[in-house]
Amino acid sequence: MMKRKLFASLSMSVLLAGGILAGCGGSDSDNGASSEASGEKTTITLAGWGGNPTEQDLLNETLADFEEKNPDIDVKLEVIADQYMDVIKTRLIGGEGPDVFYLDAFEAPALIETGVLEPLDQYVTDEFDIEDFEKPMLEAFQQDGTTFGFPKDYSTLALFYNTKLFAEAGVEVPTTWDEFREVSKALTKDGVYGFGAAPELARLYYIAESMGGKVVDDNMASFGSEEVVQALQPFIDQHNIDKTSAQPSEVGASWGGDMFGQQRAAMVIEGNWNIPYLEETFPELEYATAEVPTINGEKGTMAFTVSYVMNAASEKKEASWRLIEYLTGKEGMETWTSKGFALPTRKSVAESLGYADDELRGPIVAGAEYATVWSNGTNLPTIMNNFNNQFVSAFLGDRPLDEALKEAEEQANSEISANQ
Amino acid sequence: MNRKYSAKALKEAGQGYFFMSPTLFVLLLFILGPILYAIFLSFHDVRLLGETAYNFVGFSNYERVFEDQRASIAIWNTFKYVIIVVPCQTALAIFLAATLNAGLKGEKFFRIIYFLPTLTSSAVLTLIFMWMYNREGLVNFGLETLGLPTYNFMGDPNIALAAIMIMNIWATAPFFMVIYLAALQDIPDSLYEAAELDGAGPIRKFFSITLPHIKPITSFVVIMGIIGTFQLFDQSYIFSGGSGGPDNSTLTVVLLIYQYAFKTMDTMGYAAALAFILAIVILVGTLLQRKLSKEENLY
Numbered sequence: 001m002m003k004r005k006l007f008a009s010l011s012m013s014v015l016l017a018g019g020i021l022a023g024c025g026g027s028d029s030d031n032g033a034s035s036e037a038s039g040e041k042t043t044i045t046l047a048g049w050g051g052n053p054t055e056q057d058l059l060n061e062t063l064a065d066f067e068e069k070n071p072d073i074d075v076k077l078e079v080i081a082d083q084y085m086d087v088i089k090t091r092l093i094g095g096e097g098p099d100v101f102y103l104d105a106f107e108a109p110a111l112i113e114t115g116v117l118e119p120l121d122q123y124v125t126d127e128f129d130i131e132d133f134e135k136p137m138l139e140a141f142q143q144d145g146t147t148f149g150f151p152k153d154y155s156t157l158a159l160f161y162n163t164k165l166f167a168e169a170g171v172e173v174p175t176t177w178d179e180f181r182e183v184s185k186a187l188t189k190d191g192v193y194g195f196g197a198a199p200e201l202a203r204l205y206y207i208a209e210s211m212g213g214k215v216v217d218d219n220m221a222s223f224g225s226e227e228v229v230q231a232l233q234p235f236i237d238q239h240n241i242d243k244t245s246a247q248p249s250e251v252g253a254s255w256g257g258d259m260f261g262q263q264r265a266a267m268v269i270e271g272n273w274n275i276p277y278l279e280e281t282f283p284e285l286e287y288a289t290a291e292v293p294t295i296n297g298e299k300g301t302m303a304f305t306v307s308y309v310m311n312a313a314s315e316k317k318e319a320s321w322r323l324i325e326y327l328t329g330k331e332g333m334e335t336w337t338s339k340g341f342a343l344p345t346r347k348s349v350a351e352s353l354g355y356a357d358d359e360l361r362g363p364i365v366a367g368a369e370y371a372t373v374w375s376n377g378t379n380l381p382t383i384m385n386n387f388n389n390q391f392v393s394a395f396l397g398d399r400p401l402d403e404a405l406k407e408a409e410e411q412a413n414s415e416i417s418a419n420q
Numbered sequence: 421m422n423r424k425y426s427a428k429a430l431k432e433a434g435q436g437y438f439f440m441s442p443t444l445f446v447l448l449l450f451i452l453g454p455i456l457y458a459i460f461l462s463f464h465d466v467r468l469l470g471e472t473a474y475n476f477v478g479f480s481n482y483e484r485v486f487e488d489q490r491a492s493i494a495i496w497n498t499f500k501y502v503i504i505v506v507p508c509q510t511a512l513a514i515f516l517a518a519t520l521n522a523g524l525k526g527e528k529f530f531r532i533i534y535f536l537p538t539l540t541s542s543a544v545l546t547l548i549f550m551w552m553y554n555r556e557g558l559v560n561f562g563l564e565t566l567g568l569p570t571y572n573f574m575g576d577p578n579i580a581l582a583a584i585m586i587m588n589i590w591a592t593a594p595f596f597m598v599i600y601l602a603a604l605q606d607i608p609d610s611l612y613e614a615a616e617l618d619g620a621g622p623i624r625k626f627f628s629i630t631l632p633h634i635k636p637i638t639s640f641v642v643i644m645g646i647i648g649t650f651q652l653f654d655q656s657y658i659f660s661g662g663s664g665g666p667d668n669s670t671l672t673v674v675l676l677i678y679q680y681a682f683k684t685m686d687t688m689g690y691a692a693a694l695a696f697i698l699a700i701v702i703l704v705g706t707l708l709q710r711k712l713s714k715e716e717n718l719y
Contacts, residue, residue: 086682093472111469113470114467114685249575252554381683381684389663389666392665414489419684419687
């Protein structure tokens with residue numbers, strides 16, 4: 001009797017424990033199953049964040065083309081919906097990282113330094129033609145002469161202006177920052193602001209450095225310097241003295257494009273992503289684009305770029321490289337950028353697609369030449385976080401700019417040195 | 421005889437543990453293990469990405485808390501939040517429970533209505549409130565109609581935390597209300613009748629009978645409130661998009677831990693130290709609260 005009871009309890013526990021373990025074990029089996037050597041299909045995983053549906057279709061189309069040309073490779077696309085870098089880092093730590101994944105230039109230096117990315121120079125052939133890439137974009141993914149990723153696309157910032165509001169106010173498109181402030185004054189009325197401002201470092205970096213100061217110096221924050229404060233002061237003054245600019249939250253909009261589309265701002269400085277957004281959400285809006293106004297006679301803007309990188313721990317490096325080679329190659333890039341959601345980083349592709357002559361995209365393409373790429377050393381995320389946090393209080397007029405930036409700089413640098 | 425008994429007891433105990441083994445296994449693996457690992461991490465300089473490395477650094481992660489300006493801002497924000505939210509939500513919970521217990525018409529209907537915010541997930545609730553707090557949203561519309569000043573709730577560093585406080589008081593109070601309601605219904609009617617005979621009014625009855633009788637429940641509610649509010653994360657995370665802004669005004673300790681653990685690289689050890697300190701603070705707060713309101717058995 002006792003024995004039977006014992007047996008029952010034993011089997012019960014095993015069953016329960018088994019059920020728990022089964023949940024964890026599932027993923028192992030499909031990893032082992034795909035073998036590269038045996039002539040079967042190699043499955044590689046590609047991870048990225050999701051774009052809008054049209055963009056997603058384009059990517060699927062590009063991948064289908066690739067699979068057709070490489071019948072022995074099967075690409076599994078994984079879309080990470082939110083907190084992309086957190087997910088990628090966690091998966092890399094756990095040894096479950098994707099073979100190929102997107103990487104923003106802003107995050108690149110820090111990730112390269114950890115050694116989790118595969119250097120790609122050894123795979124590159126002459127046919128791939130590295131020289132064809134826009135140099136500043138490529139450089140964002142290089143460290144000490146080694147390339148860790150090839151940029152898939154980019155966007156710079158350009159001035160978007162509402163043509164109807166401009167006609168009503170009877171003003172011309174500003175070409176210098178001084179004109180810009182004057183025009184803003186004429187445009188501000190009846191709840192419409194001249195300029196929809198984004199008080200964050202990613203959008204202000206080129207302005208901050210326009211007077212010769214440096215935001216990041218030797219991988220440390222140095223945006224508290226007098227030159228940087230001077231360069232940013234007009235941006236603050238426009239909000240607090242002229243009262244001709246506002247950030248999106250002040251008019252209940254979620255971001256610059258939204259504010260522009262709702263006609264609460266006559267001008268915004270946004271990137272290529274704004275064009276399809278406005279087309280879909282505000283099809284009636286009459287607007288045009290121009291290059292960002294010059295500061296002290298110098299042209300400037302920001303460039304944002306994303307590349308494909310390879311996981312150094314990948315077991316299918318050959319196949320992974322073939323995927324990267326295709327996606328950032330002339331053919332793949334042309335398909336991917338064909339609808340203008342993203343701009344090609346290859347000069348030859350840009351030429352054949354003719355975006356430089358496009359009415360709306362022309363100024364964005366023109367910016368590539370003189371743009372500051374949003375990427376600078378391993379500590380930029382920390383520097384940005386501290387800058388953004390305190391810059392807002394100066395922007396809102398709660399405290400003087402120099403004081404806010406000095407304090408933010410100190411905090412950023414103390415965080416950086418504590419990490420080393 | 422004695423030996424036989426102990427053998428049987430042993431067998432029984434063994435069987436008992438056997439039955440518990442799945443639960444014990446889960447507890448060890450998912451609760452106790454991570455706690456010990458976090459303590460281990462907090463004494464090390466941890467590098468997880470790339471080549472994993474643990475360097476023993478003693479208490480330096482803990483010392484760093486005192487030099488870190490953002491940590492002191494986060495602690496101060498969290499402290500403000502606890503001090504304001506816990507008393508407010510407790511008082512509101514008692515008030516709601518008392519009105520529902522007064523025997524008014526439509527009591528059951530209101531009980532459901534009051535309880536709804538607690539059933540809504542906090543993420544959804546935050547998003548809804550963000551719409552209402554929008555510069556041109558419902559709240560500002562209401563304030564404007566009443567001729568009161570309007571605010572940029574999400575963009576103004578002086579107001580953002582208060583906006584989260586209001587939202588949380590509104591969302592958490594009904595949960596504690598239900599607990600109070602159960603306690604109120606346990607108070608014998610005879611006490612109230614006796615008080616009435618002695619000529620006590622409703623206010624006197626509330627303060628002299630109701631409040632003392634629900635004191636143990638209040639103690640429980642306050643402790644749960646302290647624990648919950650110290651751990652504020654999701655609301656301020658969604659509100660600020662993970663940055664703790666504007667101007668660090670919605671930065672809470674748990675949000676800071678999250679930032680150090682996942683956003684900045686190689687600061688996992690420091691994040692673990694912060695988490696451990698937070699656990700100790702909550703423990704001390706709870707013990708203090710228990711000490712201050714000694715549970716007395718009323719019956």
